[in-house]
Amino acid sequence: MRYAQLVVGPAGSGKSTYCSTMVQHAETENKTIHVINLDPAAEYFDYSPIADIRELIHLDDAMEDDEMRFGPNGGLIFCMEYLLENIPWLKEQIGEDDDDYILFDCPGQIELFTHMDTMKKFVEFLKTENFMICSVFLVDSQFMVDGAKFLSGTMTALSVMINLELPHVNLLSKIDLISKSSKKQIESYLEPDPHILLSEINTGSRWSEKYTKLTEALGKIIEDFSLVRFYPLNIKDEENVADIFFTINNIIQYGEDADVKAKDIDLHPDEDGEDSFG
Numbered sequence: 031m032r033y034a035q036l037v038v039g040p041a042g043s044g045k046s047t048y049c050s051t052m053v054q055h056a057e058t059e060n061k062t063i064h065v066i067n068l069d070p071a072a073e074y075f076d077y078s079p080i081a082d083i084r085e086l087i088h089l090d091d092a093m094e095d096d097e098m099r100f101g102p103n104g105g106l107i108f109c110m111e112y113l114l115e116n117i118p119w120l121k122e123q124i125g126e127d128d129d130d131y132i133l134f135d136c137p138g139q140i141e142l143f144t145h146m147d148t149m150k151k152f153v154e155f156l157k158t159e160n161f162m163i164c165s166v167f168l169v170d171s172q173f174m175v176d177g178a179k180f181l182s183g184t185m186t187a188l189s190v191m192i193n194l195e196l197p198h199v200n201l202l203s204k205i206d207l208i209s210k211s212s213k214k215q216i217e218s219y220l221e222p223d224p225h226i227l228l229s230e231i232n233t234g235s236r237w238s239e240k241y242t243k244l245t246e247a248l249g250k251i252i253e254d255f256s257l258v259r260f261y262p263l264n265i266k267d268e269e270n271v272a273d274i275f276f277t278i279n280n281i282i283q284y285g286e287d288a289d290v291k292a293k294d295i296d297l298h299p300d301e302d303g304e305d306s307f308g
């Protein structure tokens with residue numbers, strides 16, 4: 031088995047920073063994780079990737095092509111499709127080592143994940159390569175400080191989750207930038223109670239009166255999919271980073287083999303394991 035996190039989220043939500051943070055944190059636990067950059071327009075990140083889509087195709091290649099005449103958005107989608115067509119390239123970069131753990135730093139164009147099937151095909155490829163995968167969806171907590179925005183962010187998270195059909199973790203990034211009072215507000219959203227959200231949104235304006243039913247229906251969806259839960263991510267809080275790493279590792283069953291192996295070593299062969307339940 032191999033292990034992967036598909037790190038997704040809107041532009042600027044902190045995906046690349048999250049990848050660097052995880053690599054550094056894993057080192058403190060004596061674990062090695064790798065990062066692959068899948069963003070053909072990436073300008074800056076401070077990890078050293080083991081593979082980089084820009085070596086295969088750069089966004090500028092797609093945009094500068096006289097025949098195709100792509101803008102940045104169409105260009106990016108073209109690049110991702112180009113990657114799929116050239117999957118042997120990636121396969122070679124990834125290699126075949128068992129137990130490898132790779133973070134895929136994805137582009138921030140969210141429609142690639144909410145309704146297009148490009149990334150879904152990519153996920154299928156990873157599955158055939160024996161990867162246990164978790165999608166990690168980041169949203170900037172600064173954009174989640176009122177009910178309406180939270181509802182919108184939640185719907186995006188839900189779309190990604192349903193489209194990718196993967197075990198899924200939502201993170202509220204950049205918590206270190208949030209003021210104390212906003213932090214309280216955000217805490218009430220971490221395991222969102224749709225009724226509280228709705229009462230917040232439904233107060234006052236004529237617009238909200240008109241759309242009460244719609245908002246209620248959305249709230250019901252969120253409740254029914256009680257899977258929508260957010261974890262705060264504070265990259266400056268080592269304990270918080272460790273918790274998130276641990277949670278995701280449990281989901282993809284990383285480290286479980288190691289535990290089993292450790293237990294298999296019988297330290298007291300004479301006692302015949304009788305103490306196990308003592």
Ligand SMILES: Nc1nc2c(ncn2[C@@H]2O[C@H](COP(=O)(O)OP(=O)(O)OP(=O)(O)O)[C@@H](O)[C@H]2O)c(=O)[nH]1
Nearest residue numbers: 040041042043044045046047048138203204207265
């Ligand atoms: N204070 C703080 N800044 C952060 C955090 N995460 C990201 N940033 C900053 O936010 C900006 C965007 O972060 P990136 O990690 O590049 O975000 P991204 O999602 O990879 O962005 P794109 O690849 O452009 O979609 C950078 O200036 C980061 O330094 C965080 O947890 N705390």
Ligand SMILES: [Mg+2]
Nearest residue numbers: 045046069072
């Ligand atoms: Mg990035």
